[in-house]
Amino acid sequence: MSDATRDFLDMLAAERGASTNTLAAYTRDLDGAEELLGDLAKAPRASVAKLAGAWSDLAPSTIARKTSALRQFFGFALEEGWREDDPSGALPAPRARRPLPKVLSHEAVDALFARAELEAGSGRPAAVRQLALLELLYGSGLRATELVSLPLSAVPRDAPLLTVMGKGGQARMVPVSERAKEAITVWLEIRPGDSKSRFxxxxRGGKHLSRIRLFQLLKELAARADLDPTGISPHVLRHAFATHLLEGGADLRVLQTLLGHADIATTQIYTHVDAARLVELVNSRHPLARRDAKD
Structure with a gap:
């Protein structure tokens, strides 16, 4: 197994809390792909396209699982700078239902923030930083990598927008709430470290907070807030941001922009999460519904 694949599996275990069975499945799938293609971080797109033939006798669910594993690896490799391209488009694309994202309830979010705000009231740098991180995760829907690697230059002065460098080096602007601006302001006043740090x-060492450490901080905060730590992660808070915005009436295209999704099909999964609200919307806002009310 290549070093890149090992690093990816380590990330799944530490940052996303992947179970033993999940890691075993990913290991088998990535190992099998490397037997055919060699080091996945260097495999050319043309070679990746040949997997369709190699997997032709497999069940659609198995192909979907293998494709998912490779898509996630290639995305990780792109973020880490191991590849300059994402060959995921050459992978087989069997029709399979995409699982719905985990979403925190409003009550769970309130409990998480209540605990973070209580701890930040102590003035301890770690607690103040924790609240600023939480505000940006849930308030702006940032990815873990986008958040921890934010440069100081991205912090808004007067404009209520934050410049974020997303996947594939694509920059986008995301709103920063008044709450988040306040939390960031307090953090900047006590932010430790070398004044030359650009993050x-x-x-330590001039680097930025790692994704793994961010993941750990959220788990620890959840436990102190009497929430199940297994249900809390940066990804879950990003999903909560998207779903709760949709519940509040946000337009799907606006949500796509805020999340930095290249394809709106990726954003559309949130319409399934919020199906109940959409049904109510049709029943109450459709012209025929108003017509029935007059009758």
Whole structure:
């Protein structure tokens, strides 16, 4: 197994809390792909396209699982700078239902923030930083990598927008709530570290806070807030941001822009999460519904 694949599996275990069975399945799938293609971080797109033939006798569900594993690996490799391209488009695309994202309830979000705000009231740098991270995760829907690698130059002065460098080096603007601006302001006043550090959330050696450490901080906060830590992660808070915005009436195209999705099909999964609200919307806002009310 290549070093890149090992690093990817380590990330799944530490950052996403993947179970033993999940890691075993990913290991088998990535190992099998590397037997055919060699180091996945270097495999050319033309070679990746040949997997369709190699997997032709497999069940659609198995192909979907293998494709998912490779898509996630290639996305990770792109973020890490191991590849300059994403060959995922050459992978087989069997028709399979996409699982719905995990979403926190409003009550769970309130409990998480209540605990973070209580701890930030102590003035301890770690607690103040924790609240700023939480505000940006849930308030702006940032990906974990986008958040921890934010440069100081991205912090807005007067404009209520934050410049974020997303997947594939694509920059986008996301709104920063008044709450988040306040939390960031307090954090900047006590932010430790070398004044030459260019990151909003620096760590030792001039680097930024790692994704793994962010994941750990959220788990620990959830436990102190009497929430199940297994249900909390940066991804879950990003999903909560999207779903709760949709519940509040946000347009799907606006949501696509805020999340930095290249394809609106990726954003549309949230319409399934919020199906109940959409049914109510049709029943109450459709012209025929108003006509029935007059009758």
């Amino acid at each position: 909003l959330f620096p760590s």
